[in-house]
Amino acid sequence: MLYRNADCGILLRFTHVGAVFAVAVFVVGAPADSNSPSDIIKARQASMKVMAEAGKTIAGMFEGKLPYDAMTFKKSAETISRLSGDAMVIEFPATTLGPPSAAKSEIDQSREEFDALARKVASFATVISAAADKAPNGITQDMRMGSSSTMGSSLLGKRKVPAGKEDATKLPAEHALHLMLQECSSCHAKFREKVK
Numbered sequence: 001m002l003y004r005n006a007d008c009g010i011l012l013r014f015t016h017v018g019a020v021f022a023v024a025v026f027v028v029g030a031p032a033d034s035n036s037p038s039d040i041i042k043a044r045q046a047s048m049k050v051m052a053e054a055g056k057t058i059a060g061m062f063e064g065k066l067p068y069d070a071m072t073f074k075k076s077a078e079t080i081s082r083l084s085g086d087a088m089v090i091e092f093p094a095t096t097l098g099p100p101s102a103a104k105s106e107i108d109q110s111r112e113e114f115d116a117l118a119r120k121v122a123s124f125a126t127v128i129s130a131a132a133d134k135a136p137n138g139i140t141q142d143m144r145m146g147s148s149s150t151m152g153s154s155l156l157g158k159r160k161v162p163a164g165k166e167d168a169t170k171l172p173a174e175h176a177l178h179l180m181l182q183e184c185s186s187c188h189a190k191f192r193e194k195v196k
């Protein structure tokens with residue numbers, strides 16, 4: 001025996017995972033390379049659509065158009081946080097930018113800015129998700145826009161905290177939602193162009 005028992009177990013597990021992975025790649029990747037630019041583009045466009053749906057669900061609950069349900073609310077926020085941040089950053093490799101995708105090729109020259117926008121979406125989504133834990137039965141007053149002291153005063157133009165320096169974790173969820181959607185729009189305004 002070349003390997004001690006423990007090593008052997010790890011090796012076996014590795015081989016097993018490797019085999020399953022190889023089969024999965026073979027099956028999924030059979031018709032075309034699963035990492036081809038067009039597949040990456042399709043995948044990220046699908047992720048964006050899922051985020052848009054999730055954002056609508058949360059907004060709908062705040063607006064009273066949808067019944068509040070803590071689990072759905074949280075799941076939607078978690079969906080956005082999972083699909084934004086680093087997960088979003090890696091969905092835009094240089095070879096996939098420009099037509100036929102709506103992602104501008106400028107993304108590759110502005111990685112820092114692009115990545116920061118993706119990460120801001122994720123951090124606001126985390127704040128929104130956390131709010132659901134404290135509100136199992138309904139939207140609470142402190143989830144509402146303007147309910148925290150620092151943010152409330154900022155709406156009246158008396159900012160105690162400089163713009164951009166607010167502690168995001170103290171934001172009411174509704175405010176976090178608005179700021180998050182602004183990040184979506186800022187990124188689109190700068191890095192997306194309509195094709196066709």
Ligand code: HEC
Binds near residue numbers: 044045048052114191
């Ligand atoms: C860091 C930049 C960035 C952020 C942040 C971002 N997007 Fe996008 N989004 C893009 C780009 C670039 C495209 C074009 C993708 C393509 O066509 O390949 C896009 C496309 C879309 C689309 C169209 C998808 C399709 O079917 O073609 C929707 C809907 C969308 N985004 C929603 C959102 C929502 C909702 C958020 C926030 C929760 C968001 N996006 C955040 C960059 C961003």
